[in-house]
Amino acid sequence: MTFSRKCVPFTPFDRELSKSTIAIVTAGGVHLRDQEPFNIADELGDLGYREIPPDVDSSQLMVTHHHYDHTDADEDINVVFPIDVLRDIESEGFIGGIAKKHIGYMGYTMQLKAMYEGTAREIANEIDKGSRADAVVLTGG
Amino acid sequence: MKGVPTVLITVSPEVSAQMRPPRTLYPKGFKIGNSLGRPGMRELQKQVLRDALNLLTQDTRPGETITIEYPEYGEQFEPPQVKKLG
Numbered sequence: 552m553t554f555s556r557k558c559v560p561f562t563p564f565d566r567e568l569s570k571s572t573i574a575i576v577t578a579g580g581v582h583l584r585d586q587e588p589f590n591i592a593d594e595l596g597d598l599g600y601r602e603i604p605p606d607v608d609s610s611q612l613m614v615t616h617h618h619y620d621h622t623d624a625d626e627d628i629n630v631v632f633p634i635d636v637l638r639d640i641e642s643e644g645f646i647g648g649i650a651k652k653h654i655g656y657m658g659y660t661m662q663l664k665a666m667y668e669g670t671a672r673e674i675a676n677e678i679d680k681g682s683r684a685d686a687v688v689l690t691g692g
Numbered sequence: 693m694k695g696v697p698t699v700l701i702t703v704s705p706e707v708s709a710q711m712r713p714p715r716t717l718y719p720k721g722f723k724i725g726n727s728l729g730r731p732g733m734r735e736l737q738k739q740v741l742r743d744a745l746n747l748l749t750q751d752t753r754p755g756e757t758i759t760i761e762y763p764e765y766g767e768q769f770e771p772p773q774v775k776k777l778g
Contacts, residue, residue, distance in 0.1 A: 561714040561754035562695035568745055576698075579727075619724045627731030636728065636737045645742060678696055686748050688741070689700040690727040691708065 566685055567647075574650035574684035575603075576674060578658025579624065579631035579692045580616025583607065588615035589657040596660030598670045602677065603653040609635050618659040619692035631690050650684035652677060658691055699747045701727045701740065705757045706774050716757040717744040721768025729765055736764050 580589055582601040589597040603612070612628045614621040624631045637649055654674050660666045678684055698715065702708040703726065705718040719740050722729065729736040743760055752758065 557712060559712045559714050559755040560695070562697045564697035564748040568749060573745065579725075621725055623725050623731050629734075629737055630726050630728050630731055633728050633737055633741050636734065636741050639734065639738055640742060640745075646745065675696065684696065686697040686699070686745070688744055689698055689713070691700075691702060691704065692725050692727075 564686055569644055570647040571685040572648040572650050572683055573637060573646050574653050574678055574682045574687045575632060575634060575637065575690065576654045576656075576678065576687050577632050577690045578656055579619075579621070579690060580614045580657040581612055581624075581628065581632040581655035582615065584611050584613050591615060591617040591657075595662050596666075597657045598660065598662060598665055600654050600656035600670060600674055600677075603632075603634075603655055605649045605651055605653065607634060607653075616657050616659065616692060621692065624692075631692060633688070633690070637688075647685075650678075650682040652682035652684075654678065697748055699744045701744050702757070703727055704772050705759070707772055709755075709757060710774065712755055714754050715747045715752050717747060718757050718759045718771075719765070720759050720761045721770075722762075722765060723769035724772070726765075729762070733764070736762060 586601045609628050614624045629636050700713040700716045703722045728740050
């Protein structure tokens with residue numbers, strides 16, 4: 552396995568999970584049914600992202616992504632965007648709360664530089680400034 | 693921005709390692725599109741999420757991928773490999 556020689560951007564976590572608020576950021580192409588779908592017609596990929604509110608009804612979420620089989624996510628969005636699972640472990644006291652903002656984007660792009668320097672920073676900023684998350688769970692497709 | 697702690701759940705560990713994620717859980721043999729497990733398997737989904745979040749409080753080596761097996765997932769799949777150049 553080949554690892555990059557660049558440094559790993561490691562941010563320490565010095566809290567208790569039971570007192571921490573968690574956000575989800577997924578590359579699985581998840582968005583609300585009434586939000587604009589990701590543009591799968593663009594062969595370069597869609598650099599946008601969608602904000603998902605914490606009180607979302609998971610039946611109102613869907614996937615637009617043409618680079619993985621999302622049949623299972625269509626049946627249960629929690630297999631890539633575990634919002635109901637997060638609620639369950641919150642009610643059990645495992646985590647302290649659910650962040651005020653979650654993010655879905657389409658993790659396929661031929662515009663890596665724009666994704667890395669643009670979209671990723673915008674998403675990090677949304678989480679840092681707008682979600683009050685103490686930590687983030689990242690998922691792919 | 694001082695940075696936000698993250699943990700990644702990946703089903704393509706070799707591919708995602710290229711992006712140097714700080715903490716990573718690989719639920720062994722889960723197929724693409726099943727990061728948390730299969731549809732409706734809520735107990736398994738909860739366990740995967742708890743295991744991922746626990747990596748935040750453990751002394752993992754930055755960049756390390758932790759592999760955990762979940763027999764209740766059922767049939768397992770080979771993860772995609774990174775294409776070798778040349």
